[in-house]
Amino acid sequence: MSAPKDDFIDPDDVGVNVSGEPSIGELIERRLNRRDALRGFAGLGAVAALGNPFSVSTAEAQAAGPSSLTFKELAHTLDATQHVSEGYDMQVLIRWGDPILAGAPAFDPAELTAAAQEKQFGYNNDYLGLYPVPAGSGSGDRFLMVANHEYTNPNLMFAGLGSGRDAALKASKEQVAIEMASVGGAVIEIARDGSGWKVVPDSKFARRITATTAMEFSGPAAGHDKLKTSADPAGTKVFGTFGNCAGGSTPWGTWLTCEENFNFYFGGDPAKLADAELAKRYGVGRAANAWSRHVDRFDFDKEPNEPNRFGWVVEIDPYDPTSTPIKRTALGRFKHEGCTYALAKDGRVVFYSGDDERFEYVYRFVTSRPWNPNDRAANKNLLDDGTLSVARFNADGKVEWLPLVQGQGPLTAENGFATQGDVLVKTRLAADLLKPTPMDRPEDIETNPVNGRVYVVLTNNGLRKADQVDRANPRAVNDHGHILEIAPKDGDHASAEGTWSIFLLAGKPGQDAGARYHRATSDNGWLSCPDNIAFDSKGRIWIVTDGAPSAAGVADGVYGADTTGFGRALTRCFYQAPTGAEVCGPIFTPDDSTLFLAIQHPGEDRGSTFEKPSTRWPDFKDNTPPRPSVIAITRKGGGTIGS
Ligand code: FEO
Ligand code: CA
Ligand code: CA
Numbered sequence: 001m002s003a004p005k006d007d008f009i010d011p012d013d014v015g016v017n018v019s020g021e022p023s024i025g026e027l028i029e030r031r032l033n034r035r036d037a038l039r040g041f042a043g044l045g046a047v048a049a050l051g052n053p054f055s056v057s058t059a060e061a062q063a064a065g066p067s068s069l070t071f072k073e074l075a076h077t078l079d080a081t082q083h084v085s086e087g088y089d090m091q092v093l094i095r096w097g098d099p100i101l102a103g104a105p106a107f108d109p110a111e112l113t114a115a116a117q118e119k120q121f122g123y124n125n126d127y128l129g130l131y132p133v134p135a136g137s138g139s140g141d142r143f144l145m146v147a148n149h150e151y152t153n154p155n156l157m158f159a160g161l162g163s164g165r166d167a168a169l170k171a172s173k174e175q176v177a178i179e180m181a182s183v184g185g186a187v188i189e190i191a192r193d194g195s196g197w198k199v200v201p202d203s204k205f206a207r208r209i210t211a212t213t214a215m216e217f218s219g220p221a222a223g224h225d226k227l228k229t230s231a232d233p234a235g236t237k238v239f240g241t242f243g244n245c246a247g248g249s250t251p252w253g254t255w256l257t258c259e260e261n262f263n264f265y266f267g268g269d270p271a272k273l274a275d276a277e278l279a280k281r282y283g284v285g286r287a288a289n290a291w292s293r294h295v296d297r298f299d300f301d302k303e304p305n306e307p308n309r310f311g312w313v314v315e316i317d318p319y320d321p322t323s324t325p326i327k328r329t330a331l332g333r334f335k336h337e338g339c340t341y342a343l344a345k346d347g348r349v350v351f352y353s354g355d356d357e358r359f360e361y362v363y364r365f366v367t368s369r370p371w372n373p374n375d376r377a378a379n380k381n382l383l384d385d386g387t388l389s390v391a392r393f394n395a396d397g398k399v400e401w402l403p404l405v406q407g408q409g410p411l412t413a414e415n416g417f418a419t420q421g422d423v424l425v426k427t428r429l430a431a432d433l434l435k436p437t438p439m440d441r442p443e444d445i446e447t448n449p450v451n452g453r454v455y456v457v458l459t460n461n462g463l464r465k466a467d468q469v470d471r472a473n474p475r476a477v478n479d480h481g482h483i484l485e486i487a488p489k490d491g492d493h494a495s496a497e498g499t500w501s502i503f504l505l506a507g508k509p510g511q512d513a514g515a516r517y518h519r520a521t522s523d524n525g526w527l528s529c530p531d532n533i534a535f536d537s538k539g540r541i542w543i544v545t546d547g548a549p550s551a552a553g554v555a556d557g558v559y560g561a562d563t564t565g566f567g568r569a570l571t572r573c574f575y576q577a578p579t580g581a582e583v584c585g586p587i588f589t590p591d592d593s594t595l596f597l598a599i600q601h602p603g604e605d606r607g608s609t610f611e612k613p614s615t616r617w618p619d620f621k622d623n624t625p626p627r628p629s630v631i632a633i634t635r636k637g638g639g640t641i642g643s
Contacts, residue, residue, distance in 0.1 A: 017359035017428075017438055066520045067567035069540065069560045070643040073524045074573045078548075078555040080615035082599065082631070083576045088641075089634050091196050092618045093596070095627040096123050100188050102202045109610075109624055112157065114174070117181035118208055121188070122149030123157065124628045125598035127247035127338065127532075128585035129255050131318050133189060133205070140591050141192045144205050144318045146255045147585070147598060147630060148244035149186065152179040154289070156603050156625045159610045167609075171290040179289070180211035183242045185257050187318045197594065197632045207321040209257070211240035214324065215314065219384040221329035221421040226275070226308045231297065238309045238327060239297075245356070246338030246444055246532055246584070251349060251371050252379040255316045257325075258336035260356055262310035266300050267292030274304035281428050282311065282334075283357070308425055313339045313353070315383060328383040331365045332404070332427035338532070342447040342454070344494035346370055349382065352454060354442025355428070358461045359468075361436045362391040362445065363427075364401055366494050388427070390436040393472035399486055399500045402434040409434065440464060440473045440481060443546075444532040447493070448563055450539025454486040454493075455503060455563075457530045460547060472500065475514045480507035480528040483543070485563075503541075504561075504569045506530055518561075518570035525571045527559045534586035534595075536642065539563055543571065544597070546582035550605070556582045558597065560642050574642070575633065578617040578626070580604040585630070592640045595633045602626035 071085040084090050094100075097107030097120045104119030127148040132138065155167035158175050171179065189203035215238045217227060227235035245260035267287025273279040284300065284307045292298035297306045312327040313336055331339065334355040342350050347370025353363045367386040372378040389401035405411065406420040410433040417423050423430045440461035447454050458473065459481045466476040472484060483503040489495035507515035508526050517526065529547030536542065541563050548554040558575035562568050577583050577599055585598030603626035605614040615626050635641060 017357060066518065067570045067572060068538070068562050068565070068643055069567070069572055071560075071572070071574060073522060074557070074576055075524050076554045076573065077576060078550055078553045078579055081578050081617055081620075083555075084633055085574050087636050089196075089636055091632045091634070093190065093197050093630045093632050094121050094188060094199050095618065095629040096121055096125075096182070097627060098199070100186060100199070100203075100206045101208065102206075107627075109157075110159075112178050114177035114181040117178050118210060120208075121147070121186055122184060122208065122210075123152050123179075123182040124150045124600045125630055126150040126245050126584040126600055127257065128587045128596050128598050128630065129247065129249050129318075130587055130589065130596075131249075131253055131255075135253060135319055138590075140589055140593075142200075143190055143589075145188050145190050145596070145630070146247075146257075146316075146318050147186045147188070148247055148257050149183045150243060150245050150600065151261070152182055152289070153601055153604055154179065155609055156601075156613055157182075157610065161610065163607050163609045165288065168289040169287070169293075173294040176290050176294045180240070180242075180291070180295075181208075183211055183244065184209035184213060184240060185244055185255075185316070187255075187316075187321065192594075196634070205319065205321060207318075209241060209316065209325060211242045213240050215239070215241065215327055216324055217309075217312075217327045217329055218381065219329035219331075219424070220419070221333075221424040224329075224419075224421040224425055226278075226305050226425050229297065229303050229305050229309070231303075241310070241314050241325070241327075243310065243335075244314075245336070248338055248340040248351065250315070250341060250379070250383075251343065251373070252376050252382075253317075253319065255318050256339045256351075257314045257316060258339050258353070259310050259312055259314065260335045260337060262335070263307065264288035265291050265310075266298050266307045268299045268301040272301050272304075274300075278426055278429065279307065281426075281432075282307065308333070311335060313351075313383075329421070329424050330384050330386055330388065332363060332388045332424055334360065334363070334427050337443045338445065340444070340446050342452075342493040343371075345490075345492045346494070348386075348494055350493035351383075352445035352447070352456075354439075354445050354456065356441050356443055356459070358441055358463050359438035360428070360442060361431050362439060362442050362456055363431075364389050364391065388424070390431040390434055392435065393437040393439075393470070393484070393500055395471040397471075397499050397501065399498045401496050402436060404430050404434070437470065437472055438468075440478045443530070446533050446535065448535050448539050448541070449537070450535070451564055452488070452491050453563070454488065454498075455533055455541065456484040456486065457533055457543070458482050458484065459529050459531050472502075474502070475505065480505075480512055480515065481530050482506055483530055483533075503563070504571065518568060521570050522572070524573045525559065527557070527571055527573075528554065529556075531582065532584055532586055534588060535563075536588050536592045536640075537590070538592075540642065542574070542586050542588075542595070544583035544586050546584075550579070555579065558583055558586065558595075578602045578615045580608060580614050580626070581617075581628075588641065592642075593634060593638060595641045597631050597633065598628070599631060600628050602628065
């Protein structure tokens with residue numbers, strides 16, 4: 001079972017693709033033996049192409065010292081604080097409410113104001129990115145760090161609201177203004193000295209992005225009728241970003257922050273929705289917080305198009321705090337988990353992005369032109385021109401990328417797609433027509449820098465029924481998730497196809513049907529609900545989780561594994577988060593000496609309140625609620641993380 005969060009708005013676990021399209025695997029499954037499908041590996045072309053991760057005998061594995069990761073594994077536990085493997089140090093780098101802009105007041109949980117919050121580190125840190133300072137330098141001791149601030153927990157931020165969903169709906173106008181100032185993102189400057197990592201005070205780069213920051217649309221959907229509002233009759237300017245889950249970088253050193261669960265911020269009378277089909281397909285209709293009660297533009301009775309202005313990838317230049325963030329419409333509109341790049345052989349840039357909802361799809365965007373490594377400014381609008389595609393994972397181990405291009409196939413005016421802007425504003429509806437594979441909640445998608453393969457993290461899908469099982473989503477009631485591995489054809493990320501295999505099926509071996517790892521994985525090494533991943537420079541995967549079975553005493557954490565060799569898919573537990581928290585934003589310094597993590601929503605447990613939270617991590621001070629924070633993990637005495 002996933003963590004019980006039933007009295008919460010769990011912004012990562014609401015909604016489902018109700019488009020009614022049968023799973024591609026449904027047809028395939030009718031021809032397959034069910035037991036064989038659950039085994040998941042035998043007899044597939046993909047296995048031949050990528051190698052069977054479980055073919056290593058125990059004797060061989062032991063002789064080889066199965067994992068290259070030598071840290072001492074943590075036993076599964078769950079308590080009010082965090083834990084890391086013996087021999088490592090943890091340092092809290094920055095917390096919600098810490099000052100980052102000049103003139104910011106110190107954090108005072110009894111006196112929160114929107115004006116203070118706009119100058120302080122925001123709430124619920126998720127994605128983290130690192131950019132060297134000065135740009136292009138390689139010292140590794142000074143970076144700009146960007147952080148997404150995904151959403152808020154009003155029950156833990158404010159006194160007197162109680163717990164759960166009602167708390168969010170009860171927030172006052174002033175509290176909503178604080179919430180709006182605490183989401184979005186932040187840019188901070190960090191530097192390493194003899195005592196560890198520090199935030200550089202009053203950095204000229206420091207910036208907060210919030211739900212009111214002025215932004216622009218660009219690309220084919222800019223100016224689209226469905227983006228026009230009374231505040232923006234041209235459909236080209238937009239205010240703010242929220243639901244910023246994961247993200248990515250570009251090769252030219254900009255930050256991509258992704259709008260994920262934007263639909264919950266909008267309320268009104270569903271009967272009055274201007275485009276009911278579109279709203280339904282994106283889950284717009286029922287507010288999960290109080291924003292629409294206090295701010296007109298979040299009330300879709302008053303501004304029917306405002307929801308369409310979210311669900312995009314936003315590009316921000318972290319080196320220029322005066323720059324205008326741009327919503328890049330060419331990358332499509334859905335619940336973007338993240339957006340990470342790989343380079344095609346010809347220098348074009350390929351961005352992978354998952355739509356994180358049950359039975360949603362995996363996407364890819366390929367720029368029309370190569371990027372220019374010698375002229376940063378030449379890449380400025382590279383994200384406005386390219387091809388968005390959606391993935392179909394075939395039972396024979398082949399993955400096909402199906403282009404979402406107006407005029408091609410069913411994407412015609414007769415079907416409601418008269419322009420490419422239509423395709424992009426209504427990406428999910430356009431994708432449905434191409435019959436891609438509905439997945440078990442696509443979260444992070446990242447390319448391994450060593451083996452070039454693409455790892456697609458599928459966090460869970462408890463709603464998949466037995467007759468919806470397919471080869472790429474091989475379990476019904478998938479409470480624990482799994483990870484796919486794609487090898488692009490000819491090693492080229494722009495190829496129209498590739499091969500896929502399953503890297504691991506999460507859950508507890510021997511308890512959860514179909515759980516599969518390396519056979520030497522210990523009782524501590526199994527994991528549940530993988531979310532974001534990072535690769536170290538040796539190509540080893542580090543998996544962070546969101547939704548570990550807390551009822552069974554298992555915290556969300558960090559698990560490392562080799563991706564090749566005898567230790568492939570032998571996951572080992574490295575870090576555990578405080579109760580209620582998920583782990584986000586894993587990123588290594590280029591020398592692998594520091595692993596930064598974003599510890600999100602500590603204390604988000606059933607019944608937890610400002611007055612009586614389930615943890616007061618990291619301050620553990622009376623009257624101070626838990627604070628989402630970024631931490632830095634280093635090895636005692638220095639050296640590479642993991643081994
Ligand atoms: Fe915000 Fe998909 O996790
Ligand atoms: Ca998640
Ligand atoms: Ca996530």
